[in-house]
Every structure is written in structure tokens, then in C-alpha cells.
Amino acid sequence: MKQLFSSLTAFLFSVCAFAQQGTIQYKITLGNGQKSMTSTSTMYFLNGSTRVEATIPMPGMGQPIKQTVLMPASKPNVMYNLDDASKTYTETSVSPTATNDVKTTIKVLGTETIQGLSCKHLSVTMDKTNMEVWTTKDIAGYEKMMSYWRSNPAMSSNSFYNELKKNNAEGFFVKTKTNGMRGGSMTMEMVSYNTKPVAASLFSIPAGYKKEAGFDPAAMEKMSPAERQKMVEQMMKKYAPKQ
Template sequence: MKKIVFAAIAICFAAITGAQNGAHMEYKITSSNGTSGTVKMNYSEYGSLMDFNMVIPQMPGGGMQMKHLTQKSNPDVVYSLNDKDKTYSEQKTKEAASDDSKTYTVKKLGEEKVNGYKCVHAMVTEGKESHEVWNTKDIAEYEKYSESFRSNKKLGSQKREQALKDAGCDGMPVKTVHKGNEREGDMTMELVKYEKKNFSKGDFEIPVGFTKGGSSASPAGMKSAEDIRNMTPEERTKYIEEMKKKYGK
């Protein structure tokens, strides 16, 4: 799941610098283990806003929600919004950066049409893990987005994007499939909506009434998705029971 989250955030960041005309994108997430969700993104010359919602039966509360805001006027800061508590937190992108020491291998599998877009289908391998991607250049502003995407080091994605480009497989993600083990299951993210849209500067500002503090991530004491993913079945069962008792779920 963490890779899907990173992919969604990366797409959102990629759109900021080049999008002079606003647009709205929606991705649908499904998995073989019952997890589902949506990623909705707005972006324009003023910034970007990503709303990430996941239904995860195994988690306390049944899922997770994240909302991230970036502003072109302040590109070095990512704001995490918590609609429930009306709070926000901020993180400098340099603090989130990490060196990408992985080696990426890309194999072109062919060309296919997915959800109405002409896509190049490729297999991306990083170490012992691999995932399939279907990327398109049918979206008119792709070159603008891809340029900012290649220069985005926040998520350690630059090397991956360069590997895709070198193999002739770069483009805007239309479909991504991550193969997991029996415990994780397979997860798919698909572009289901893309439309031009006009936004005002106010659409990319911290909502009135929000105060600084807290975060949009998980309830207090909840471990990260990566920590949960790396647990043994016994550890995960014990952790879920503890969280159920704590939050009364």
C-alpha cells in the first residue's frame, strides 16, 4: 500500500510546476485482499491538493484518510490537513527527501489501450520487487508534468522515471499494479477521470478556521502502513486487537 500512496503523491507533485490550466484527476484503488480506495487530485497554477481515502478492513477504524496541500508560492512545504480536527501540519520537502539507492530495470511489454488512453505497458523491477505500469502521453500537458516529475527528488522517484524514459516507457500513469505476497495481496491503481477545471487561488489555501498542530494521518499511537506491512501475522493480530480496545472499534 505504501507504494501506491507514494505513487499518488508523486503524480500530484509532478503536476504543480507545469499546470497553468487547472485539472482534476481521480484514481480508483482496488486490491485482492479487500482494500479499496480513491485518490482525488486538483492542480493548477496555484498549487495542488490531493485527497487520499482507503478502506482497509484490517485496520482500526476501517481505513485511513490523508489530505495534502502544496502551494506554488511556497513549494518547499507540504501541508497535511485534518478535516475532522480542523488542524494542519507542515513539513519541508527537504526533510522528506531520501537518497534513492535502488537499481531500476524497465522492460517494455507492449502497447495497449487502457480506459481510452493509448498506453505503453512496462514491467519495473527494483531489487526483489516488481510492478507493472501503463503510461500514456495522450494527455496534452504530459511534457510539462514529466519535466517537473523528473526533477522531483522528494520521493526518490527520479531514478525510476529516468529508467522508464530510457526504455521509452515514460508517461502519465493510467494504471499501476503492485504484486504483493499472500498477506499483502495485489493492489491496482487506475485513472478513472481526467478533466480540465478552473480554480481560484483560494482553492489551494489552508481552510479558514484550521489551526496548526496535529496531522491528517492516523489516530494517535497507530503505526505506519510500512510498520504494519512488515509485521508477522501474529504481531498484526495482536496490534489490531490493541487498537480496537484503545479506540473502541
């Protein structure tokens, strides 16, 4: 679950942090065939600030986990996770680290049309992770997205950027498919995109919300399997939709 959350959040922010303002919706599918779970994610962005409202499919839970995450431009290395039910929030540091530059190889598989956009279909290998990625240059602003990745290793790696450039495959991410995950795979595909104005209030912690202790990845690495399982169960219970 940790890998799913971190991969999903990094991808969402890296996609929309470059743009001035607007809204993007993605369809998220976890798993294959009859056992697959599907949900949607809505991302709002304004002058470098980002808000993600996602329902993340989790095998064995029956329903997706609801997440609302903020990354304000004024604090680019901090993410806030909101819990609307309890009116609380947690704060997590996402400071860039030099160790994130994972060796990456990219192979161009061909070109396809998705949502009326001409896309390059790529096979991406990052360490032990295998992905398929579809990028397009048909949406203005992808150059700024590449620049953002380049300057913020917390969102990607120099090796990944260099491989995209070497294969002339830079562009806006329209679709991704991550293979080899529990449940089969995770696929994200853009279903809508617009640049209509969004309210600045969406990127602030609502009045009356109280701060709680945040998730500490370093501490989780030191936990025993039983402690990790207990933490996962607590997170599922906390963020599962109320019946």
C-alpha cells in the same frame, strides 16, 4: 502503512504537479479477490499547487482512512495534511535527498488501451519494489511531468526517469499496480481527467485550522515495534471516518 502512505502521496503529486489546472480522479484498489478494498481519490491542481482528497483502503479497519493533503506551489517541499473533523493540520517536510536515486529496471510488456488512451504496459523494479505501470502520450503535458520528476528527486529518481526514456515509455501515468504489499497489491487507475478551472482557495489551509505536530519519518525509524504499533493505531483512530 508507512510505505503505502508515502508511495501513494508521492505518486499522486508527481502525476498532477506538472499541469496548469484541472481535476483527476483515480480508483484505488488494495488487495486481491474477495478481500480487496476499493476507494477513489480526487486531485485538484492549479499552477503547480496540488490538493489530494483520498480515501485510502486499510485492511482490518473496515473503512478507508480519509486524507486531505495540500502541496502549495509557494512551498514545494512542504505538505499539509488537513483534519476537517478537528479543524487541525500537520506540516511535513518532503525535501529532496540524494539517496532517493534507487536503481531501476524497466521492461516493456506491450501496449493496451485504457479509457480510450493508447498506453505502454511496463514492468518496473525499484530496489525491492515490483510495479506494473501504464503510461500514455495521448494526454498533453507529459513532458512537463517528466521534467518535474527530473528536477525533484523526492518524487522519483533519475534512474527511473532514464529507464523510461531509454524504453521510449515516458508519458502520463494512467494506471499503476504495486505488488508484494501487505494485503496483496495496490492498484490505481485513472477514471476521469479534465482541465476545467478550479478555485484557488482549495490550495490554502482553511481559516481557523490549528497546527499540530507533524509526522516525523526519522523518529518512527527509531521507535520500537510496540511504539510503532501504538502510533499506527493512533493515526487510524484519528483519520478513520466518523460513524
